[in-house]
Amino acid sequence: MGDVFCRLMRRLFIPALMLGLMAAPLTAQDLSALARLNPAESEIVETGAGVGITLALSQPVPWRVRLMDAPPRLIIDTREVDWTGIAALQRVDSITALRAGVFRQGWSRLVLQLAGPVRIAEAGVGTGGPPAPCPP
Numbered sequence: 001m002g003d004v005f006c007r008l009m010r011r012l013f014i015p016a017l018m019l020g021l022m023a024a025p026l027t028a029q030d031l032s033a034l035a036r037l038n039p040a041e042s043e044i045v046e047t048g049a050g051v052g053i054t055l056a057l058s059q060p061v062p063w064r065v066r067l068m069d070a071p072p073r074l075i076i077d078t079r080e081v082d083w084t085g086i087a088a089l090q091r092v093d094s095i096t097a098l099r100a101g102v103f104r105q106g107w108s109r110l111v112l113q114l115a116g117p118v119r120i121a122e123a124g125v126g127t128g129g130p131p132a133p134c135p136p
Helices: none
Strands: 006-013 043-046 051-057 063-068 073-079 095-104 107-114 119-126
Touching: 063 119
Parallel strands: none
Antiparallel strands: 006 051, 006 119, 043 051, 063 073, 073 107, 095 107
């Protein structure tokens, strides 16, 4: 990993609706020029009003985040990220399953299945300077 870590930050506010839910295993990845997740610098934590997700990556990557229903889930698409170690971060009841992998050539996907409907309160990327605006 490089000297500078990019912190890809996602702040979600998810009501804690269910307790004692299980995680799903991750899928294998086949990526080439990729950013790597630093699990030691990343976290998924309860924030009182919801859940905060901070993902530390070895380099900045293009990304987008969206919500889906039936079942409720948060989808984070990124340009080639090796998500190895992401399963160790799931420790909140509001996230019922977590999986990651390649979804098309050059792009990887992180899917967090949720206990219920949510809204995204804040999403952004930080590289050590002022916060970047959220993509459309």
